[in-house]
Amino acid sequence: MSASIRESRRVYLFDSTLRDGAQTQGVDFTAADKLALAGALDRLGVDYVEGGWPGANPTDDAFFAEPPHLETAKLVAFGMTRRPGRSVQNDPGLAALVQAKAPVACIVGKTWDFHVDVALEIPRAENLALIGDSLAYMASQKSEAHFDAEHFFDGFKANRDYALACLAAAQEAGARWLVLCDTNGGTLPHEVSEIVTAVQAALPEAALGIHCHDDTDNAVANSLAAVRAGARQVQGTLNGLGERCGNANLCALIPTFALKTDYEVGVDAPRLAQLTSVSRLLDERLNRPADPAAAYVGARAFAHKGGLHVSAVAKDPRTYEHIEPGLVGNERHIVVSDQAGRSNILARFSEIGLEVDADDPKVAALVEEVKAREFQGFAYDGAEASFELLARRALGQVPDYFELQRFRVMDDRRWNARGELVTESEATVTLEVAGRQMMTVSNGNGPVDALDKALRKALLPTYPQLESMRLTDYKVRILTPQAGTEAVTRVMIESAGRNGRWTTVGVSTNVIDASCKALIDSIFWKLRREGLKEPGVG
Numbered sequence: 076m077s078a079s080i081r082e083s084r085r086v087y088l089f090d091s092t093l094r095d096g097a098q099t100q101g102v103d104f105t106a107a108d109k110l111a112l113a114g115a116l117d118r119l120g121v122d123y124v125e126g127g128w129p130g131a132n133p134t135d136d137a138f139f140a141e142p143p144h145l146e147t148a149k150l151v152a153f154g155m156t157r158r159p160g161r162s163v164q165n166d167p168g169l170a171a172l173v174q175a176k177a178p179v180a181c182i183v184g185k186t187w188d189f190h191v192d193v194a195l196e197i198p199r200a201e202n203l204a205l206i207g208d209s210l211a212y213m214a215s216q217k218s219e220a221h222f223d224a225e226h227f228f229d230g231f232k233a234n235r236d237y238a239l240a241c242l243a244a245a246q247e248a249g250a251r252w253l254v255l256c257d258t259n260g261g262t263l264p265h266e267v268s269e270i271v272t273a274v275q276a277a278l279p280e281a282a283l284g285i286h287c288h289d290d291t292d293n294a295v296a297n298s299l300a301a302v303r304a305g306a307r308q309v310q311g312t313l314n315g316l317g318e319r320c321g322n323a324n325l326c327a328l329i330p331t332f333a334l335k336t337d338y339e340v341g342v343d344a345p346r347l348a349q350l351t352s353v354s355r356l357l358d359e360r361l362n363r364p365a366d367p368a369a370a371y372v373g374a375r376a377f378a379h380k381g382g383l384h385v386s387a388v389a390k391d392p393r394t395y396e397h398i399e400p401g402l403v404g405n406e407r408h409i410v411v412s413d414q415a416g417r418s419n420i421l422a423r424f425s426e427i428g429l430e431v432d433a434d435d436p437k438v439a440a441l442v443e444e445v446k447a448r449e450f451q452g453f454a455y456d457g458a459e460a461s462f463e464l465l466a467r468r469a470l471g472q473v474p475d476y477f478e479l480q481r482f483r484v485m486d487d488r489r490w491n492a493r494g495e496l497v498t499e500s501e502a503t504v505t506l507e508v509a510g511r512q513m514m515t516v517s518n519g520n521g522p523v524d525a526l527d528k529a530l531r532k533a534l535l536p537t538y539p540q541l542e543s544m545r546l547t548d549y550k551v552r553i554l555t556p557q558a559g560t561e562a563v564t565r566v567m568i569e570s571a572g573r574n575g576r577w578t579t580v581g582v583s584t585n586v587i588d589a590s591c592k593a594l595i596d597s598i599f600w601k602l603r604r605e606g607l608k609e610p611g612v613g
């Protein structure tokens with residue numbers, strides 16, 4: 076059975092996001108998160124979903140008491156070998172594993188003599204008994220028992236015979252997979268290759284797996300090296316979540332196997348196209364921003380910025396893309412910045428639906444304007460809405476919805492009669508809208524909030540569409556810190572409404588003025604997106 080596994084090109088994917096991923100600092104899954112992610116992993120086509128450690132915490136107990144229904148993946152419950160001095164029948168950890176409603180158990184055991192001596196503090200022979208007994212018991216209780224050989228690579232380097240004896244004990248006890256773990260993550264690809272090859276020679280009947288940590292940024296490379304040397308199960312996590320620096324990133328490994336090797340994985344083309352959304356689902360569940368630079372699935376993975384790149388991509392994307400982004404559910408993006416040439420601008424025009432003649436002198440003028448503004452500190456590659464306005468203004472497509480004539484902001488910090496510290500901001504704006512001059516005053520939770528409220532108060536009677544708009548993010552960056560309090564400041568504002576989310580930018584030596592510019596761009600973009608073709612027609 077295992078010899079045929081090794082000879083085949085099929086690689087079995089084992090996801091540990093919900094177990095090793097839960098060991099990431101700052102990650103705290105709820106049972107609902109686990110259910111949602113297990114379902115997504117099943118639909119993606121992984122072979123095993125490791126749901127957690129029953130008996131270790133109430134979330135994992137709840138998850139295994141009412142596990143998700145998985146269509147193709149097998150649910151795995153994780154645990155450790157029996158405690159020294161206990162029989163398998165009397166070990167509470169193994170009892171929790173038996174009770175867990177999962178067909179597969181994965182048992183971690185020590186294979187590094189140093190750990191047996193220092194962490195377990197038991198004779199080395201006793202550890203072999205712990206492994207053999209625990210795997211035999213689990214193999215009798217579950218449809219599959221896997222052995223996670225903890226610290227295998229360090230153990231093999233320190234005491235090859237003992238590390239191999241640990242694997243043999245698990246194999247003889249009926250372990251379906253022997254998973255070689257680079258627990259401390261310090262092993263390099265050439266070492267993984269040599270050691271997996273040596274294990275294959277020593278245990279020719281074993282079905283080997285690999286579990287790598289990313290402490291030298293080599294977890295993906297190490298996993299590939301192990302498979303090339305004969306391993307056929309690969310453990311990893313979505314977005315490389317996991318203890319310390321994380322585990323091998325399945326969002327990189329899955330497309331690499333599927334698109335770049337002749338190994339087979341259970342993720343066919345339609346499933347692979349879900350990869351980006353599964354990766355982002357994890358970040359949504361963790362309430363954290365997705366890594367834009369992530370291989371294959373990051374927002375920048377197929378973003379083209381340099382003029383030379385964009386000009387060639389417009390002719391054929393293969394010039395600067397290693398795969399077609401749609402294969403992994405990602406998309407191409409053309410970025411506009413001071414690295415841009417005419418091709419970037421033309422490509423961005425077509426992305427935002429602008430029809431222009433490539434030889435129109437307005438295009439050349441816009442390239443120059445973008446470069447000049449980026450020199451001042453504007454950043455259009457993160458502020459697509461401001462770029463769109465700039466471009467449409469250059470082509471005469473943005474009505475003068477209103478004109479801000481003046482604003483004044485006052486901050487008040489004082490102790491009230493009850494002895495509490497109070498901070499308040501008040502903004503006054505004067506603007507012309509629909510031929511009328513308006514002056515409004517608003518208080519806010521800080522000067523930008525007050526300004527935002529005063530602007531809306533003046534504009535809402537004419538443009539009720541602004542009611543649905545809200546600020547969702549505000550970032551300030553000092554561009555010339557050497558100038559001290561006179562430094563140039565860049566403000567990026569993210570807004571949201573029924574038109575989705577959009578980002579605008581403002582630059583000034585005055586942080587409130589920079590914020591005001593970004594706010595005004597945000598409002599103009601919203602009004603244009605609402606289809607208002609003339610000022611004052613709300």
Ligand SMILES: CC(=O)SCCNC(=O)CCNC(=O)[C@H](O)C(C)(C)COP(=O)(O)OP(=O)(O)OC[C@H]1O[C@@H](n2cnc3c(N)ncnc32)[C@H](O)[C@@H]1OP(=O)(O)O
Nearest residue numbers: 128130131132155156157158159183184185194195225258
């Ligand atoms: C390499 C890995 O990533 S393995 C997975 C690691 N993940 C986790 O630890 C997360 C979940 N863990 C937990 O919730 C807890 O550690 C529990 C519930 C499993 C155990 O908690 P406790 O009983 O309080 O033990 P604690 O965590 O303090 O220490 C671990 C004990 O297990 C022993 N141990 C460690 N590995 C093994 C093993 N493979 N087999 C048997 N015993 C082991 C240690 O020697 C230590 O024993 P001691 O308390 O007699 O010194």
Ligand SMILES: CC(=O)C(=O)O
Nearest residue numbers: 183223225226256258
């Ligand atoms: C089992 C495991 O997570 C490790 O050894 O890293």
